[in-house]
Amino acid sequence: MSEFSQKFWDRYEHVRYLWRAMTGEGAYDAYVERHRREHPGHEPMSEREFWRARADEAERNVQARCC
Numbered sequence: 001m002s003e004f005s006q007k008f009w010d011r012y013e014h015v016r017y018l019w020r021a022m023t024g025e026g027a028y029d030a031y032v033e034r035h036r037r038e039h040p041g042h043e044p045m046s047e048r049e050f051w052r053a054r055a056d057e058a059e060r061n062v063q064a065r066c067c
Contacts (some may be wrong), residue, residue, distance in 0.1 A: 027054070 001009075022024035028050050035044040045053065 015024070020029075028047050031050055032044050035042070044050075
């Protein structure tokens, strides 16, 4: 792989990481990483369970904000 190609893919991955962080798409990945570190012998929630639990939590704790 050429140096140009490597730089391109490195930047692409960085932009992808930032986009996922801003939109919340990376939340499940962060959860799995933290869960495996803090609870090594316990299986983390599936992605579907994670998003359902997150939505349920948001519904229980409604916070009115202007922005």
